[in-house]
Structure formats: structure tokens, C-alpha cells
Amino acid sequence: MHHCRIKNGKTGRCRVRKNADGKNTPVNYGLVTSVALDPIEKKPLVSFHPGSKILSVGSFGCNLNCPFCQNASIAAASVENAVTEFYSPVKLAELAEKTKKHGNIGVAYTYNEPMIGYEYIRDTAAEIKRRGMVNVVVTNGSVTPAALNAVLPYVDAYNIDLKAFTASFYEKVGGDIKTVLKFIEIAAKNAHVELTTLIIPDENDSPAEIQELSAWVASVNRGIPLHITRFFPCGKMSDKTPTDIRVMRRLAGIARQNLDTVILGNI
Ligand code: SF4
Incomplete structure (x- = not known):
């Protein structure tokens, strides 16, 4: 996404894409930092196989740099310091099948930013589909x-x-809002999509911003569920206060004027 110019043998800003003799290669392919059988609601997804479980895997690296990141230990890690175990696509698919008896419906690619290593998703997800199971991607888009x-x-x-719904917020986390909006539009035409907005005091909590954000989502599809989640002090934003629950409720009320499903999270 950053279109980094990477010297031979080095990785880009995400710490995953490497210039290996001129070939753009993901160094975290199959390197798993964490694997767990999670309730699907934890992804969070409320309108996709509710009540089921999904085998959730993460690696390391991220293409953004959010000061409030709750997964900084893996998001900011690199191949030199991440603690990993190798799971080939087939090995992970076999584990997914074995855990079917515990309610598992497939694999969720999550925890760090999975799309920086999209080749692993592509290969594993194809294997999962062949076995009649489903794939979920949890991403910053x-x-x-x-x-x-x-x-x-x-x-x-x-x-x-x-x-958020401002270019300035996305600049702060090292991203670009237009890229994310395009990603959402394409994904929503092809699969089930839910969205998450973490409400942070004084950063993205104005009624006008949520009005604009939810109106844009409705222009894509007003049936897309929006998760409005509560911020707790974390990382480089440890000095902030948790989001006021009354603010959360007010913003959810505004979003509900545009969208069919708005869920308050972490309150
Ligand atoms: S996009 Fe997610 S994983 Fe990456 S830095 Fe931001 S909060 Fe952390």
C-alpha cells in the first residue's frame, strides 16, 4: 500500500514485504504467532454464522502504525524477533478440520494485519474451501x-x-482513507462485510463525523453491520480517558438513522 522503495535484502514499512533479488516476497508466509478457536462474535461478526467458532490465526507485522494498537507486540514485530511456528496451508487446514467437532467453521486471518501477507491467505483459503469450510479476513483494508x-x-x-472518516486521522496512523473506502466497496460486492469503528475521545467522536461515516456506508449498502467500539487507554494513548458510554450511545443513535444494524462493543 505504501509502495515502499525497498533495497535488496530489506523489508518495507510493514516489516513483511521484502525485496529478495528483485522479487517482492512476504517473509512471514506461514509464520504463525498465535492460533486459537474463537467465537465468531469476537472477530467481530454478528450476522455471519452466529453462535459458531472459528480457528483464528495471526502472524506479525502491520502496514499502519496506530498509537492505540492493542496488538503492538505482534504488529510491530519483525522476522528477527517474532516467536512463530510454521503452519503450511495444508497443516492449518488439517487443524481446522480437526477442530470442526468443537464447532469450528473455518479459518479467520486476524490479530496482526493479515493482508500484508495475502499470498498465505490465498493459498490457505483455497485449501479451506476445498474442505467445505469458510474463510474470514479481519483487516484494516x-x-x-x-x-x-x-x-x-x-x-x-x-x-x-x-x-474514522477524515483524511487527517488516517494520516496520523500512516494510512489513506481512499484506499480503505475502495477496499470496502470491492469487498462488499463479493462477500459478507461488517465494519468496525473504534471511537476515541477528541479524535473521531464528533456527531458530524459519525453522521458522514454512516451515510457513506449506507451508500454502499445500509445492511452492512457497523460495530462502534469503545476506546480504553492503550499504547501511545495511555494518557487518554476511556470513551464516555453516553457518547457511544449518542453516536450509535446517529448511525442507526442511516444503517440497519449498529452494535455497541466493549461497553
Ligand atoms: S491497523 Fe490494527 S494491528 Fe495495525 S497498528 Fe493499527 S491497530 Fe495495530
Whole structure:
């Protein structure tokens, strides 16, 4: 997404894409930092196989740099310091099948930003589909349509962060809002999509911003569920206060004027 100019043998800003003798290569392919069987509602997804569980995997690296990141230990890690175990696509698919008896419906690519290693999603998701299971991607949506197109045929559902509705907020986290909006539009035409907005005091909590954000989502599809989640002090924003619950409720009320499903999270 950043179109980094990377010297031979080095990685870009995400710490994952490497210039290996002129070839753009993901160094985290199959390197898993965490694997767990989670309730689907934790992704969060409320309108996709509710009540089921999904095998959730993460690697390391991220293409954004959010000061409030709750997963900084893996998002900011690199191949030199991340603690990982190798799971080939087949090995992960076999584990997904084994855990069917515990309610598992497939694999969720999550925890760090999975799309920076989209080749692993593409290959594993194809294997999961062959076994009649589903794939979920939890993403910041900050990659090019070309990366999205590579996984599109295999992914059944996405939870995409729509972190704010201003260019300035996205600049602060090292991203670009237009890229995210494009990602959401393409994903919503091809799969089940839910969105998440973390409300942070004085950063993205104005009624006008939520009005604009939810109106834009409705212009894509007013049936897209929007998760409005509560900020708690974290990372480089440890000095802030948690979001006032009354503010959360007010913003949810505004969003509900435009959208069919608005869920308050973390309150
Ligand atoms: S996009 Fe997510 S994983 Fe990446 S820095 Fe931001 S909060 Fe952390």
C-alpha cells in the first residue's frame, strides 16, 4: 500500500514485504504467532454464522502504525524477533478440520494485519474451501485492489476497520482513507462485510463525523453491520480517558438513522 522503495535484502514499512533479488516476497508466509478457536462474535461478526467458532490465526507485522494498537507486540514485530511456528496451508487446514467437532467453521486471518501477507491467505483459503469450510479476513483494508483481488474468490466474510472518516486521522496512523473506502466497496460486492469503528475521545467522536461515516456506508449498502467500539487507554494513548458510554450511545443513535444494524462493543 505504501509502495515502499525497498533495497535488496530489506523489508518495507510493514516489516513483511521484502525485496529478495528483485522479487517482492512476504517473509512471514506461514509464520504463525498465535492460533486459537474463537467465537465468531469476537472477530467481530454478528450476522455471519452466529453462535459458531472459528480457528483464528495471526502472524506479525502491520502496514499502519496506530498509537492505540492493542496488538503492538505482534504488529510491530519483525522476522528477527517474532516467536512463530510454521503452519503450511495444508497443516492449518488439517487443524481446522480437526477442530470442526468443537464447532469450528473455518479459518479467520486476524490479530496482526493479515493482508500484508495475502499470498498465505490465498493459498490457505483455497485449501479451506476445498474442505467445505469458510474463510474470514479481519483487516484494516489498507491494501491495493490487486492484493484484495488475489484473495477475493476464497473469502466469505470480512470485518474491516473504518477507523474514522477524515483524511487527517488516517494520516496520523500512516494510512489513506481512499484506499480503505475502495477496499470496502470491492469487498462488499463479493462477500459478507461488517465494519468496525473504534471511537476515541477528541479524535473521531464528533456527531458530524459519525453522521458522514454512516451515510457513506449506507451508500454502499445500509445492511452492512457497523460495530462502534469503545476506546480504553492503550499504547501511545495511555494518557487518554476511556470513551464516555453516553457518547457511544449518542453516536450509535446517529448511525442507526442511516444503517440497519449498529452494535455497541466493549461497553
Ligand atoms: S491497523 Fe490494527 S494491528 Fe495495525 S497498528 Fe493499527 S491497530 Fe495495530
